[in-house]
Amino acid sequence: MSSQSDERRLATRLLGGTARNAFTLAVVGVSVAVTVFGAQALSQRAAAAPTPVGAPPIPVATRALVVEDGYTVSRSFVGQVEPARSVALSFELPGKVDVVEVEEGETVRQGDVVARQDTRLIEADIARLTASRSALQARMEFASRTLDRNSELNTRGFASSERLDSAIASRDELAARIAEVDAALLEAEIRRAKATLTAPMDGRVTVRRVDGGESLSTGQPVLTVVSTGAPVVRVGLPLDLIDQLAADATITIGGRDHAARLQTVRPDIDPVTRTRTALFTLVDADEAVFGQTARLMLSQRVEAAGSWVPLRSLKENAGGIWTILTLGADGRVRLAAVEVLHADGDRVFVRGSFPEGTLAIDEGPQRVAPGQAVRPIGDS
Template structure:
């Protein structure tokens, strides 16, 4: 009996095992079907062309370089004024910055010593004039008496010599008076030309030495600028040429007044003197920039700085576009940077006229990639 129960238990375990195996086989078969279904071939979709901004290459025989040279503004003329005789300053009639006319009185020296001296000389001159008149009358009477034989010839000679001595003394006195007048004239400072007072170096009551500076005048004529240029550039300019200068942030026209024939030993440059426009912003001593355009004959083309790609060892390239049946395709082209100007560069490379290049962000596309090119307006301007 026990042996029969044990047999039935073994039979039930065997049937359960068969059921599990059947379920496992079904699951494996279903998984294989799913895997086979997922392995079915899928159709390939080509990537869409990348839109890029492009520009056409316009070849040029050369380019123009704008160069700036800095100089200093100076007056057309500068004069240091002082009293020749020296003495005590009586009055200064102008202030710094005043505009004065030619011949205007600017300062006076104390002449209280010269006035009585001149008066004394005039008194001496009057006395000698009286002596001369007396000698003239004596000579006239002596001539009349000598003709009648009443007076001797010696007396006549004495009268003549007395007149000559009086006249000589008068001449000497007149010369001394003229000397005093010169000193009086030198005690008055006048403007030699229309000018602006730059500096006032003496005040009333101050004693100045002969020739010591009292006032500094700057010519009221339009200011000038002195600018050093390389000899080759200066040789291409001529007196009277109109040039452009940057004066206080404002670009204005100026005229070349003079070109020095020698070189500055320190800078090895030639000085060019410009006549500036008569504007208030031309402050003496301020800086001014001369703007010159220089033509460089070098074949090449302009491109935007954003169209350059940096390579290894300092090399540069642009991404050119070639037409294919599938559309525009990118091709790298080596170039050489000749000149930079703001946001554009002047390049030299083996690109034919009319060739198109990527004008912006060429690193976004790879070599051989299809792109959708759109014209970039003003890309190389």
């Protein structure tokens, strides 16, 4: 009986395991069927949906890069307007100033009297010397007549040779004394002429140092006269630019450009600024004010291969590297590293590995990224 019972329990366990396995297989089969059906449904729905259209390439403004062999740098140097000639007038001889004929700022012509010294002592000396000469001249006439008589008497044997020689000596002495007085008169006339101060050139009075009545020593300045024609501009220039100076230049004074001509370059170097001084004559700036600031504009050619690009097209990347965006043959944006050589307002001169004619994105480089497809809208 126990053996039969064990068989029945074993059969029951076998039937239960088989039923469970059958149920599990059924569940798995249902799951697989549902999964396959769902995948087919999704595939059919995806196939039935319309294919999306890609966004069109955005338009960008471009310009063709032109490779040039160099660029020109404009440099400005500050100078000062000066008169072509400036003369401090003074009397050669000491004396008292009688009158100054001109005022500061007054225009004078060459030879105009500008100041006079008191000449009363000179006039008195001339009068004394003139009187002395008259007296000597009278004695000279008497001595000449005496010599003539003694010469005649000596010829006839009525006068000795000693007497004749004495008459000749008296005449010669008087002639020498007259010559001495003439020299003194000439000196007095020169002193009287030098007591009148005249303008050495056409110009204007800038400084008046005396008003009249002062007693001045030799060479003490009375006033200053400057030439008003063709002013000069004095400019200090770096040593490396001296050899590049042209005969003609442009100088700006008070916002106006004036033509100028190189007059000379001083051979020495300024010990403070370490520059050499160049003097330019202004051709058409007679109205320039002396002491006014002037600016000399010079152009310097720098030989270096590169291209001009707008400043707005530059981008600074990591490490301080400057780049521009270019357009490749496939219509996609490319990144090109460049070296900035010179900046001039809103454009820069750059050097890079791009060939001649490369299209560079001109405006709005921040709107696109390398590798993006774009549409150029023209070579600006």
